[in-house]
Amino acid sequence: MEQFGDLFTRSASHLEVLLQGAGVTVMITLGSFVMAVTIGLVLAVARTWKIRPLNALIAIYVEVFRGLPTLTLLFICYFGLTYVGIKLNPLPAAIIGLGLSGGAYCTEIFRSGISALHHGQREAAAAIGMTPMRAMRFVILPQALRITLPPLGNYAIGLIKDTAVASAVAAPEILFRARNLSTETFDTALIYLLVAVLYLVMTFPLARWVDHLEKKRKAWQ
Amino acid sequence: MMEYLDQFAAFLSVYPAKLPQWEGVLIRAIKTTLIVTAGSFAVALVIGVLLALARLSKNALLRGIARFYIEIARGVPALVILFLLYFGLPPLGIVMDAVPTAILGLGLSTGGYVAEIIRAGIEATHKGQREAGLTIGMSSWQINRYIILPQAARISLPSLMNTLITVLKDSSLASLITAPELMLRAKAISSTDFLPMHILLLVGAIYLCLAIPLSQLSRLLERRMFSKLGNRM
Numbered sequence: 001m002e003q004f005g006d007l008f009t010r011s012a013s014h015l016e017v018l019l020q021g022a023g024v025t026v027m028i029t030l031g032s033f034v035m036a037v038t039i040g041l042v043l044a045v046a047r048t049w050k051i052r053p054l055n056a057l058i059a060i061y062v063e064v065f066r067g068l069p070t071l072t073l074l075f076i077c078y079f080g081l082t083y084v085g086i087k088l089n090p091l092p093a094a095i096i097g098l099g100l101s102g103g104a105y106c107t108e109i110f111r112s113g114i115s116a117l118h119h120g121q122r123e124a125a126a127a128i129g130m131t132p133m134r135a136m137r138f139v140i141l142p143q144a145l146r147i148t149l150p151p152l153g154n155y156a157i158g159l160i161k162d163t164a165v166a167s168a169v170a171a172p173e174i175l176f177r178a179r180n181l182s183t184e185t186f187d188t189a190l191i192y193l194l195v196a197v198l199y200l201v202m203t204f205p206l207a208r209w210v211d212h213l214e215k216k217r218k219a220w221q
Numbered sequence: 222m223m224e225y226l227d228q229f230a231a232f233l234s235v236y237p238a239k240l241p242q243w244e245g246v247l248i249r250a251i252k253t254t255l256i257v258t259a260g261s262f263a264v265a266l267v268i269g270v271l272l273a274l275a276r277l278s279k280n281a282l283l284r285g286i287a288r289f290y291i292e293i294a295r296g297v298p299a300l301v302i303l304f305l306l307y308f309g310l311p312p313l314g315i316v317m318d319a320v321p322t323a324i325l326g327l328g329l330s331t332g333g334y335v336a337e338i339i340r341a342g343i344e345a346t347h348k349g350q351r352e353a354g355l356t357i358g359m360s361s362w363q364i365n366r367y368i369i370l371p372q373a374a375r376i377s378l379p380s381l382m383n384t385l386i387t388v389l390k391d392s393s394l395a396s397l398i399t400a401p402e403l404m405l406r407a408k409a410i411s412s413t414d415f416l417p418m419h420i421l422l423l424v425g426a427i428y429l430c431l432a433i434p435l436s437q438l439s440r441l442l443e444r445r446m447f448s449k450l451g452n453r454m
Contacts, residue, residue: 027338066424067386067432076421083418157295164298166453168397175301182308189309196297196305203296217376 001052007190014181014191019101021177022198028094028173030162033098033156040106044114045136047107058107063102068133070165074098078169094173098159105155114140150217153210157203174198225268230279235419243410243420244413251427257392258403262385264328269335274365275341287336294333300394302326307398323395323402331388338380342373382439388434392429403427 043058051057065073074097077088088096125135166175178195182188298438303326307319317325319328346369396404407424411417 063433063436064429067390067429067436069390069404069428071393071396072407072421072425072428075408076418076425079417080421081267081418083416131264161296161298166393167300175298177302178304186312188312189305192301192305192309196301197301198294198300199298200293200296204292207296209291 003159010187010190011194014182014185014187014194017177017181018174018191018194018198019209021172021174022202024091024171024173025160025163025202028091028166028171029160031095031157032098032102032163033159035095036155036159037101039099039103040110041106043051043103044110045141047113048136049217052098061105062107066103066108068211070098070101070162071168073101074169090166090169090171093169093185095164095172098162099168102159102162104154108142109151109155113144113150116147117143141192150213152215157206157210160202160206161199177185232419235416236423239416239419240423243423246406246410247403247423247427250401250403250430253320253400254389254392254402255433256400257320257395257400258385258389259325260324260450261392262408264324264390265331265384268328268332268379269339270370271337272332272336273343276336277343289343291333291336294330295337297329297330299391300332300397301392304400316434319395319398319400322398323392323400327388327395328343329392331384334384334387335381339373341380342375342377343369345376347374350397377437379443382418382435382442386425386435386439388433389432390428435444 014028043061047055047058076095077097078090081088087112119140121143122135125139126132152174163173164175166173167179170176174195178191182191195200240280270291272287275283276291278284286378287289303323306317306326307322310317350368351373353366359367392402393404395402396408398403407420414420
C-alpha cells in the first residue's frame with residue numbers, strides 16, 4: 001500500500017513538470033497546423049490553374065518534403081540555417097520545420113479533395129456566370145473541405161505525435177522535459193509511461209472524432 | 222545575382238574536399254538505416270497480421286486486446302516508445318543495444334498501422350470467399366492462409382509501401398537513442414567539421430534517393446491494382 005502511495009506522489013510531481021511541456025506541445029502543434037493548412041490550401045488551389053512550371057515546382061516541393069524525415073528537416077531549420085546567418089530559436093524552428101513538411105501532406109490532402117468533386121460542378125458554376133475564383137470560393141472549396149476533414153484529422157493526430165521530435169532541437173515540450181526529469185530523478189520508466197499517457201490523452205479525442213466522421217461518411221454513401 | 226552564384230559555388234566546393242572523408246562513415250550509416258528500416262518493417266508486418274486476424278476473430282477478448290494495442294500504438298509517438306524501451310527498461314534489468322531497440326520500438330509502433338491496413342484489406346475481400354472455403358471443408362486457418370490473406374496482401378500492398386516509406390523516415394529517430402544510422406552520423410560530422418548545412422543537405426538527399434523510388438513504385442502498384450481489380454471489386 002505504501003508503495004502505491006509513493007508511486008502516486010512521484011507521478012503527481014512528475015506530471016506537474018510534464019504538463020508545462022504539454023502547453024508547449026500544443027503551441028507547436030497549433031502553429032505548424034495553421035502553417036501546413038495554409039500552405040496546403042494555397043498550393044492545392046494554385047495547382048488548379050494548370051500553369052505548367054508552377055505545377056512542376058509544387059510537385060517538387062511535395063515530393064521533397066514528404067520524402068525527408070522530420071528530424072532532418074528540423075535539424076536543417078535549427079542547425080543548418082546558421083550557415084546562412086539565420087539563427088532560429090527552438091520553438092520557431094520546430095514550428096517552421098513541421099509546418100513545411102505538413103504543408104506537403106496538406107497539399108496532397110486538399111488536391112485529392114478538390115479532384116474528388118465532379119467536374120460538372122465547375123462547369124455548372126461557369127454556366128451561371130461565376131468567375132473561376134468565385135466558383136472555387138463558393139462551390140468547390142466548401143465541398144472539398146468537407147471531404148478532407150477525416151484525412152486532415154489524421155494528419156493532426158500524426159502532427160501531435162511528430163512534435164515529440166522537437167525535443168531533439170531542445171524545444172521545451174513534453175518529451176524534452178521528460179528527458180531532463182529522468183536525468184534528475186532516474187525514474188525513467190514511470191516518467192516515459194506518463195509521457196505516453198499524456199500523448200494518448202491528446203490524440204484519443206481526435207481519433208474518436210475522425211472515426212465518427214468516417215462512419216458518418218460510410219453511412220452516407 | 223553574380224554574388225549569389227559565387228556563394229553557391231563556394232558552398233558546393235566544400236563537397237569534393239570533404240566527400241572522400243565522409244564516404245566510409247556514411248555508407249556504413251546507410252547500411253544501418255536500411256537494417257533498422259527492414260527489421261522494423263518485418264516486425265511490424267508480423268505484429269500487423271496477427272493483430273488484424275485478432276481484431277476480426279470471434280473471440281471478444283482477442284478483439285479487445287487487439288483494439289487496445291492498436292489504439293495505443295497509433296496514439297503514442299514512436300520516439301516515446303523508443304525512449305521507454307531504451308531508457309525505461311534498463312532500470313528494470315532489461316538492457317538492449319540501440320539497433321535492436323530501434324527495430325523493436327519502431328516495429329511495435331508501426332504494427333498498429335499495419336494492422337489497420339491489413340484489416341481493411343481482409344474486409345475488402347468478399348464474404349462469399351470465406352463461405353466457399355467452408356463449404357469445401359477448409360479449416361478457418363486454411364481459409365486465412367490460402368484464400369483471404371493472399372488477396373488481402375495484394376489489396377494492401379500500396380498502403381504497405383507507403384508505410385515502408387514512413388518507416389524509412391522514422392528510422393532517423395533511432396539516432397536519438399544513439400543507433401549509428403544516418404542522422405546520428407550527420408550530427409556527429411556537423412559538430413566535428415562545423416558544416417551542418419552541407420552534411421544535413423547531403424543526408425537529406427540520401428533519404429530522398431531511398432524514399433522517392435519507393436513512392437514511385439507504390440504509385441505504380443496502386444495504378445496497376447485499380448486497373449486490374451477495378452471490375453472485380
